[in-house]
Amino acid sequence: MRPVVLVSYPDPFAAEEAKSLVESADRSIAGMFTQKYLNHSRYGVGSGKAEEIKEFVKESKAEQIVVDEHLTSRQIYNLEKLAGVQVIDRERLILDIFYSRATSTEAKLQIELAEIEYEMPRVRENAKLTSGGERAGKGGMGEYVVDVRFRDLKRRMSFIKEKLKNAQRKRELYHQQRVRIGTPVVSLVGYTSSGKTTLFNLLTGEHKQTSSNLFTTLSTTTRSLRIHNEHEVLLTDTVGFISRLPTYMIDAFKSTLEESLAADLILLLIDVSEGLREIRIKYTACRSVLEELKADRSKVLVVFTKYDSLANPEETTRQIAEDLGIPNPVAISSKSGYGISKLRTMIGQHQYVISASK
Template identity: 45%
Template sequence: MVERVVLITYPEQQIVKEAIALATTAGYNVVDVLTQRYLKRAKYGLGKGKLEELVSIVKEKQIDKVIFDETIRSTQAYNLAKVLQKEIIDRERLILQIFTKHALTKEAKLQIKLAEQRYELIRAKDKVRLEKMGEQPGFFGLGEYEVDVYINQIKRQIEFLNKKLIKIRQQRKIQRSQREEKGIPLVSLSGYTGAGKTSLFNLLTGENLPVSDQIFTTLRTTTRRILDGKNTLISDTVGFIRKIPPYMIEAFKSTLEELKFADVILLVIDVSEPTGELKRKYITSLNILQELGIEISNIIIVLNKQDLVSDNKIEEVEEYFRGEKLDYVVVSSKTGYGVNKLLQMVKSKIGEERKEYIIDYSIIPLISNNLEWLKQFSEMKTTKLENGLLLEVIAGKTILKRFEAHLEHARRNIRP
């Protein structure tokens, strides 16, 4: 049976919309929404009048749980739960529940467990403080010594999970080294959750990854080749959201650090959002990328969902992004509009070049493996000549340089 909840959030339409989407994605039925401009009052988070209104809603509408769309302290959660006799779920806990629901891979599950333990550690320290001050003896049923044991258990679990994730990061590092050695460029999709990253990924790769209106359906990094060229990979990553705490970003480090090593970052923006909301989500996403150490010059802004808006709206948004002095392109992952322009911008960023090589028949046996390799990671047209082959190749600079080194070595070692 779906649990009935009342949602407490801020009185802004887009914030209410996002909070409802979070609650719905977590599997709750939002029966009512209570709003207040300031949700950080000392005792309950709410003012006295709003608390009384909340008590009435909980009783009259048979509410099972209360979702508080803000980070609240353990003391506030305790005080609210005591008055309402209902479990209180704050914004961070709600996001963790969604992560848990959508985690499919071993890595994603480990990252979520790590985030959960860090969430608990922050609140366990608050419990200890309350115990020592004598404000809440036996808070949540934990005695003074039991709480200390509890904190140590959490710390040991965090250490254990970190070790497992370090091994996964090392495996990723090996995979990156192999990719870099082959000179294969990597493009990574990023952006606010729900911007259409996975739809764009499917369009560019021919994949059929599940697309959903729900939030945070992508928790793992999926990497495939771009259909337009054999020599470029693209990865889809976890989406961003406002007020995501640093410990959650840190917990997903092994996934998000793929962005740091990408040659190009596609920051996907839902252009159909109200302009103010679009700007807020863009700034949130850009700030997270900067926190991860991403070079701004490697970013292309992808204004997605062009098919849902008017030309006037496009012009308004384009004017804003011209002022941001970042490369941008308008696309539709549904119709394919603008995708060719996007791919040309990607090629320009990764430094693709077009070159021609005349290969004498006598050295082809010496570089046959290199030719097969080049064919895998480039666009190549072969024309037979009288004394050899003409290769017309489009590829990244690193790939071309590596092939040229093998070609020069073969030419030096050919017998006269």
């Protein structure tokens, strides 16, 4: 594994999530630094902290610095010049994880679109930095190199968007066919590593890869599910949400997520094995994404997962439900099977599932 220096916030949740991202990207943490503000103009971190990091990099032989925040091209350039190693920001790290996880053609296109959105604002700034502040030189036909690069990115973006539109049209045809047949769709959504794929495997008998790493699932998978031999529904597993995900990354996956959120029932999974503060942050992040994608709140059923890991499960889940303002959550354990039969029954009896199957 590539040894890196991680720079994050002193907030425990932010720091732990940053560590999980680094580990999910197959890197090892040689050392960690925290700072309250990561938006200082020169390096992102303050000048004193940057000097500390530089000395640590020399001693530890770390090969990369990961900063858990958005950095401009200039901030990255300045910190790389000071420390003598590659610097990447949070967004670049997430893109790297996405690249390593993508399996379907559509997921790869969506990630490439997000990559272009990440690169475009940096093209001109990078050109200035590499040419000593002057505008990058002219190439063939008297055009500036930066303009050629910018135009290439825009052309590539148009091509990818057209390909994704074609994929979306195919999904819309599938959706119309499903409506005609009358098979309800149930989607699993939630924060990354909340147990969506484990539950999906349990309900459908599938063997999709599960992992404690973030973003194990990037492509949606749909399988049929029979509810107590009465109803047949289609169950969809989706990409996990995460806090501080830039809008352009959500937009890149929008077509896939919107199709999932057009389901007749949305099961929002919340991992209750964590502390109340962490649960609150993750629940708020999920709600924000659902609102941004204009999901119908009346179709959302909250499911508490990993119930078996609680020492005092009934009291703990009651407290969590009160804190989050959730009236009737379903508590389950995919590991022990607790609550699974009840969840199946609730899916089958939900008004939107019943109306879709008529």
